Amino acid sequence: MAGVKRMGDLLHRTAFRTLSLLGSRGQGALLRRYFDWWHRNPDPWRMGTDAYEQAKYAATLAQVPGGRYRRILEVGCSEGVFTGLLVDAYPEAEVTGLDISERALARAAERVAKAGDRTTLLAADILTFTSEHRYDLVFCAETLYYLGRRDRLRLASAQLTRLLAPGGVLVLVHPWPEARRLHRFVHAGPLTQVSEVVDGSGHRPFSVCVYEARTTGSTGAS
Template identity: 60%
Template structure:
């Protein structure tokens, strides 16, 4: 059962999502810039749980060559560096809404990720072509708030996939069932792998979807 601070946390983001998409993005930018006033506020680079989650995520990715990869919500670039090592031939775009986080991500990935572009962007208003054959979205969707914004964010995630592309989504379990439902209901997407890691105090789900060319949405 969710604890009171977590319930209040989610309620805050639902309230923020009553703003226009641009207004919501501005509040979230300020919020995450504030969090990143100190380096690595969530200990993504040092916490054993986070390392386990990154390894579990990479372990679910279908083995194939990927040309273009998108990481949504890259924060300070810890997972971005792992992606660059795992897929050295791919061009990687890593986006985050926080300018401060991206400055540290550039320092962290400098040299080790020469084929990586770090871009300040908001998932809800993200505009890019349908040309990524691998997309990651982890610990991000609960920030978009109410259902219509969740639907919009989910459409952005599936909309940037190239035909046959793969989408990997990682969120707390069982909340992931709610957060992933619009992708689950997309007729052009099918879930090809799913694993719930429920042995830790913070269970999480890794779900992998594939876009099917020509399928009806």
């Protein structure tokens, strides 16, 4: 069964690398249609109920350094399952969820409605996303492999780095060992790696990698 899942992942990645041969605008349009199609039914990947996903969320939060985070960004928030956990874990923070699928964001809005104006949900692509804010804590999980081409992975890594406030923390979560390829541009950039934990206990090993921006001479103020 594990071998079948790995083969499925390989075919999945190959399809998205092929898709990335399109221009960035065409790729973005097709990805929006793809994810809107998947989200025609609620929670298509069972993120709200699957034991593996819940364990991954817990492992991710466990790696976040202690501190006060005023502004948090989740890239690829989907229907807001993890967004809701962030709202609960950081009750004083403003939490922004970013996703390419408006259908997914509509369900995310229902899930995090209890937080009121502490949450913002935006339909946007990480490759083109701009913000007047810098964030104290940024999460990007199960997202980078959809970008395909090396140049787009490099651009997304630069974007994630640029979105951090001085001293801000970036948390990347992706399948292992593929995470070594997906994280390499962040790893080679100006951020300092704080930790990396590889969890191989489930059917699909994953890496939780934490980086921190310099407190001075960084990308800008919050």
